[in-house]
Amino acid sequence: MRDYVKERADAPRGFFAAEAAGLRWLAEPDVAPVVSAIDHDNGSLRLDYIEESAPNAHLAFGFGRQLALLHNSGASAFGWAPAEPAWFGPLESPFEVEVASCSSFTEFWVETRLEPMATALADHLSQDHRETITSAIRAIADGAFEGISGTEGEKPARVHGDLWAGNLMWTPAGCTLIDPAAHGGHRLEDLAMLALFGTPFLEEIFAGYEATNPMPVGWRNDLPVHSFFALLAHVRLFGAGFLGQTLSAARSIIERAADLKG
Template sequence: MTDFLKLRKSAPDGFFATEAAGLRWLAEPGVIPVVDVIDHGADFLRLRRLGESGPSADAAAAFGRDLARLHDAGAPGFGWSPAPQSFFGPLDNPFEVPAESVDDFTDYWVEQRLRPLVTAVAGDLTGADRATVASAIDAIASGAFAGICSEGEEASARVHGDLWAGNLMWTPDGVTLIDPAAHGGHRLEDLALLALFGTPFLEEVFSGYEQAHPMPVGWQEDLPAHSFFALLAHIRLFGRGFLGQTVRAARSIIARAEHLDR
């Protein structure tokens, strides 16, 4: 078979059109392998079938270099989507997120992504946990994470948006992107998700990335602020099992913001 069919009869309106647009937008610069879109409709997405190979250090380093080039291709603004809508989450239970394009990362991250999710998961947060999460969002709202290690404000990058290890395909042609939530965002969004749940040869990915786009010393300490949306989204999607990890990340964000403010 030469194709792969994603099918969901009750998909939200525009879901598969948004994914197709995201894949094409990520492929547009021609700097990283992206699965080919063959066709899509209201309840399906037909993709070119990929051959699989095992992870390797060399492929991981090459992927890191390619990912940096993808990010450097840029986007019109933070929160910008290549389709009229934007979604996050698995095929069987995605939720819509704003697709408004703004110039400021902090405004986008706090007002479009984090605060709406906190409202959505309010019933899963109690007492001290709610206060800790709120303090972490306030730390991000201060602007501490608009750059990297407080070094200038980042321009909007062309990001995959849901780049955990399950959305990478290790193929004979290199690591290939699938299942995006593509948008204009901060480059650390993708790097944070690669780190959040573990990715094979992660250090090689990061090393390859820095070969193509040098990063300031200590940049990985900023990652919790950029995985915070995904953690809150996992509470919304899968329940309180992710609460402990989210609160630990919130504490790291607060401590990091205090350090950067010194």
């Protein structure tokens, strides 16, 4: 059996343990392919080797179905994670995120993700930019996005938590999940991340997802809410090059909240 080793000698304590726990938690329902974590220590994580192949529409549709089933497997609470501490970000520069058991998506998203990130960025932003970001967070805090497109609130979903295209590996048998920031969250978190930076055959993934979990009309208009944390994190990790996209998302959130209030 071939394997693949991720290594960083000075990784934060618990970083690789959290990734291994996240992979095992996502694999637990046995509804979506997840790379197997073989073992880990403070400085490395040993994984099964994955043989990659080209993406195609058939595999994408099937993955969409599997992702819906994974979300439906649920979590004990919003903000719960399979290991503590929990992390977000690349191997070279991850940062710790709060593990909590929140009663609602709004509480989790605002209090443990968005507000701490806005605080971390405050000294690096202009007053206008801070106000735009703060207004978007307030719009979310009002509870407009507790459900999807104005529907009733969501139950905690079992989410990957960092599902951009680079963390989805295409194989001859389907799509395999890697590098999670797994937690109990809102199912649109993963869908928003797939859409954020572009994913091959995204429409087919969404079609497969909706074939299993039918979505309300207008659900895609809510996606900026669920990619907002990742965008703020990219500003923190990689600099002002992501600020324009982040501010655009903030304005979309403000407008969407106003539309939902009617």
